[in-house]
Amino acid sequence: MVIGQAEQRTGERSAAPLAVSTDGLSKRFGDRTVVDNVALAIPAGAVCGFVGPNGAGKTTTIRMLLGLVRPTSGSGTILGGRLSEPASYLNKVGALIESPAFYPQLSGRENLKVLARLGRLPLAAVDPVLERSGLLARAGDRYRSYSLGMKQRLGIAAAMLAGPELLILDEPTNGLDPAGIVEMRSLIRSFAGDGITVLVSSHLISEIEQICDHVVMIRAGRLVHQGPVDALRATQQAEYLIAPEHDADRDRLARLLQEAGCTVLPGEGAGVLLVQEGGLGAADVNRLATQYGITLRQLGERTRSLERAFFALTGSKSADVPDDQELGAIR
Amino acid sequence: MTWAAFTSEWTKLRRPTLFFSTFLGLALAASLFVILVFSQATTHGGIVTLHQLAQPNGLVIGVARAAMLLGVVAFGIAASQVASEYSLGTLRQLLVRQPRRAVLLAGKMLGVITFLVLALCFAAVVALIVAVVAAHSRGVSTSAWFTGTGLGDLFRELGDLALAVVGYSVLGMALGQFVRSAVFAVIIGFAWLIAVENIVVRIVPSTQSWLPGQSILAVASGGGEGVSYGHGLVLGAVYLIAAIAAATLVFLRSDITA
16 A cells, blocks of 8 residues: 555656655654655665765664654555564665664674674574675674774675665765775675665765666755656756857857857856756757857767756755755754 | 574673673672681671681671672673663664564663673682682681581572672663763762762661662672661562663663664
8 A cells, every 4th residue: 555655656657566665754853853754665676875965864764764763753664564563674674874883892703693693693694794795804803903994894794694675775985985985886786686675875966876776865854856867867958068169259159059048157167168958959059159150179968967956856056964044944 | 582682692791801801800809808808807806707707607708798899890881781882883783683672672681680690600709719718818717618507608698699780780771771871871870879879878867778779788788787688679679670661661762863
């Protein structure tokens, strides 16, 4: 029942069943609403990015999905179990919530044994997940001696311990160096190959864009958008970065494009213009310039990014914490 | 399920730093009290007389004197075991693997209690060996210690001490659950048990019969001047049941944001 409703809300009926669906999920701490009426619909098998600025309510939402925080209102279904009964589905869920948290004086292997014993999982499952996360060689070392990247990988190993059908990773690349981020990205992609549904949150939209095929956008506790990444990109109008051969032609070119219905903004670099909207294709722009005797030294379509889509959907220019006015609106 | 939580807790408890520091720390504390008792004993008075030490219960006099210290140490370890799950952030990992919070709490409590009772047993064995050595060095006869009466006194006293350690541990874990900070839990607990209760009793002596620490101490010492053994046992049990109920309720209802 709930799954069907959630599918309707996404505006697109997917053949895949939903791994996660929520209805009217809200959380208030005192008089502050942190999550407001969120209806998630995450298809099974998707690598779903959960995107929003810092303070948007991502971690609180994730904690509600994991039974750590009690929703103020709303309901949901996760892997067929009811959100109000976390024990009915958490045996099929692995999670890394915010920064990895382990016992500093225990080794990586002993830390995983603590969780394996608690979850009544076979201890034989520990070494394979350590190997997959690239930690087997250091598994006997104390956790406190691990680098940040190793700690993060141990967190992933812990999340994989139960052989999950759903993996929830909250800001898994936080604090990692570029090499660590690349490693983490490839690790997450490998989970998708195993048929695991992955929900990965990040405040870095560009990061999500590289690994996810589905996206949920949240801002100030409210759901902004959810659906396939490609579909969202396709909704973005084309933008072009153009530059005339001679800088003296820049203003004339801008005026011609404006008269043709385009919005023209200064681009990055000397003489470069950013052309938005107007319904003109690259060939049209080139033809218009040539017609008025202007030769272009640069004409390229700007990549349609999730970041731009997010800003367009929220009407915001910043991916970070909402300003006071916006926060005030939700208080 | 509680067994799984219990064995999981023991995986943490047996880490060398905690295991050895607890077992050796309690053994050292108990042994120091034994040495103190034997070194201070005289033929005519002091803390205890040499004649008293030669009685069947002489073997456990020193260990019994350490009850308060052993209890306070147990309290601190128990409190920090619970509170550190919040400060380290490990509680969220545990609750993903065991979402039934009452089961998790029960397994943790059983794990910590058995750990501390075993540490007490080890400390008692070491202290008793020290007592035998100290007795020989002071010329105290130990023949009465190993009679039926002496061994009966020994096991009864150890049983009372174990009950007291259980009491202190439960109070410590409950406080750790409320405060969620190992440091604050230990400071508050120590201040209450060592200072506050004693000050209150000095100001209003009649309160001695109703304070939790005094009740448990009465059990540990087999009953005292202010609180009888039976009264301490019943009142202590009431406090422990209330502490477990309150800690469980708080744990079941709280949002885990750490």
